[in-house]
Amino acid sequence: MKEDIVYxxxxxxxxxxxxxxxxxxxxxxxxxxxxxxxxxGSIPIHQVTPEDKKLIVVDVMKVISAVGVSLPSLEVxxxxxxxxxVEVYYSKTKFKPLFFIAVWVLLFIGAGLAVMxxxxxxxMQEVHQKxxxxxxxxxNLKPLILQIPYSIGLGAGMILFFNHLFKKRINExxxxxxxEMFNYQQALDRYVSIHENHExxxxxxxx
Numbered sequence: 001m002k003e004d005i006v007y008x009x010x011x012x013x014x015x016x017x018x019x020x021x022x023x024x025x026x027x028x029x030x031x032x033x034x035x036x037x038x039x040x041g042s043i044p045i046h047q048v049t050p051e052d053k054k055l056i057v058v059d060v061m062k063v064i065s066a067v068g069v070s071l072p073s074l075e076v077x078x079x080x081x082x083x084x085x086v087e088v089y090y091s092k093t094k095f096k097p098l099f100f101i102a103v104w105v106l107l108f109i110g111a112g113l114a115v116m117x118x119x120x121x122x123x124m125q126e127v128h129q130k131x132x133x134x135x136x137x138x139x140n141l142k143p144l145i146l147q148i149p150y151s152i153g154l155g156a157g158m159i160l161f162f163n164h165l166f167k168k169r170i171n172e173x174x175x176x177x178x179x180e181m182f183n184y185q186q187a188l189d190r191y192v193s194i195h196e197n198h199e200x201x202x203x204x205x206x207x
Contacts, residue, residue, distance in 0.1 A: 006040050007031040009080040015089045022046040027084040043070050056086040083193045
């Protein structure tokens with residue numbers, strides 16, 4: 001590796017605190033000799049201000065420009081993503097027990113109604129009655145011997161589906177919910193990057 005070349009790879013997403021002075025080492029991976037890596041990593045790239053939104057997009061061109069100003073003799077080679085999304089981390093609001101209980105009750109009632117409406121639509125009780133009659137030859141309006149294991153299995157199936165028991169993960173595989181949240185986050189990051197580029201181009205044309 002030549003001494004006058006630095007390789008920079010932008011990180012996909014990083015967190016920053018309010019009023020933080022972001023440097024290149026905070027938003028990118030740097031590969032070079034130790035001396036050059038320290039010099040490039042210490043170059044300031046952005047200062048978080050109250051005017052900034054919660055999400056800030058730092059383009060690789062801004063990094064190249066900053067390196068060119070501070071170290072003009074250095075050759076910059078980039079790879080990977082062209083932007084880094086900086087999420088400004090503000091202090092969390094205080095825990096509100098009444099609000100938490102209200103949301104929990106609302107979700108519990110909504111989920112319960114969804115399950116009951118589904119069972120009513122597919123006539124689950126009649127299905128259990130017919131299964132009980134097929135197996136025993138007797139009619140029973142409330143075949144609890146089938147309904148109780150079914151209810152337990154329904155809850156166990158939901159636990160296995162979401163791969164979590166409270167905060168404990170059952171295995172290392174991601175749950176379908178985590179996969180969907182990952183896909184949503186990827187789409188959101190791509191939208192933020194594209195939208196920020198359009199805003200930047202608009203500002204340049206306005207000037």
